[in-house]
Amino acid sequence: MIEIRLLRQFVAVAEELHFHRAAERLHMAQPPLSQAIRRLEAEIGAPLFVRNNRNVALTLAGVSFLETARNVLGALETGVEQARRVASGTSGSLKIVFVGTLHFNFLPRVVQAFRSRLPDVELTLREATTTEQIAALKAGLADIGLMRRPGVAVPELVFERIAREEIMVALPEGHAQAAKQRVPLAALAEDDFIATPRSEGVGFYDQMIALCNAAGFSPRIVQEARQIETIAGLVAGGLGIALVPASVRQGLRDGIVFRQIVVEGTGDASFLDVLAAWDASRPTPARDKFLDIVRTTSSLIS
Incomplete structure (x- = not known):
């Protein structure tokens, strides 16, 4: 040589x-x-x-x-x-997985800020459920995940809360409670509910059940769907109601309204946490730059 x-x-x-x-x-x-x-x-x-x-x-x-x-x-x-x-961290590539509702407003703001500061980093974004994100991060197929609380221990990953999002109820336009701006959750005890399967997001599912329990009832789940857009479509079609993140309002469709819920004594339980998750054993400078930008983004999604 x-x-x-x-x-x-x-x-x-x-x-x-x-x-x-x-x-x-x-x-x-x-x-x-x-x-x-x-x-x-x-x-x-x-x-x-x-x-x-x-x-x-x-x-x-x-x-x-x-x-x-x-x-x-x-x-x-x-x-x-x-x-x-x-x-x-000013060049290279970064693979991001995210829960679907974040693409309405939070993720576009973060991506725009990142691209303006670090245009030479190639971004790959893929929508995935919290469960899918954890699997991708553990397998090294993603550099960072933006997810809900997993609801189970994942010691291999680091988690950091980066934002909060209010939980709202999605109702068909003709629902008896649709005229109110704030709906007591207890008033929905007899309604049919639509939800994502628990296997796709234990944390959000269990939080929804806990809120209903705090309001004095167990929700009757009659339909399940993985995508939030599908859930919104089922609600608009009159097949039930759903508890959803507030950001879903950004994709507002005909036949559906979103209202704040009232559950006495639950405090922050009516808010969803948005977490960043990553494998600290895999150093990724571009990921650290992305996290810096995420941390400066508004902490409350609306």
Whole structure:
């Protein structure tokens, strides 16, 4: 293997066509430089220079090798600079998984801020349930997840609350409680409920059940759907009601209204936490830059 140092020395002599000037340019003595070029020629197996007492010139092999040496050194410099940028988090790629409701307003704000500050980082975004996100993070298929509380212990990951979101009730337009701005949850005890399956998000599901229990009833869940848009469509179609994050209002559709719920004595239980989650054992500088931006985004989603 030819040393990078020899390539730099060869290029200096080839550009100067003068060993003394090349040695000065390299901040070294001339005899070691001459020895280095002879060693390079021995490794290649061909003379690279024609030398006499008055002139130094490149051979045909030297002309050919000069192009190669410049390309190698240029690629090395580019690679070093790229590695430094990746290490600083200003370049590279970042794979993000997120729960669907965040795409209404929170995620676009964060992504826009990130792109404006770090345009050279390639972002890959994929919607996924909390359960799917945890699996992706543990398998190294994602760098960061934006999720609800998982409802189970996941010691392999770090979790940080980055925002809160109010829980609202989605009602068909013609519902008896639709005229109110704030609806007592107890007033919905006889309604049919639509929800995401517990297996897709234990934390949110259990929080919904706990709120209903605090209001004095157990919800009668008649339909389940994985996507929040599907749940909204079922509500608009009159198949039931649903407890949903407030951000769903941003995708408001005909035939559905969203109202605040009232459950006495539950305090923050009527708010959903949005968590960032990541595997700290996998250092990802771009992820750390993304987290900095996420932390400065409004803490209450509406």
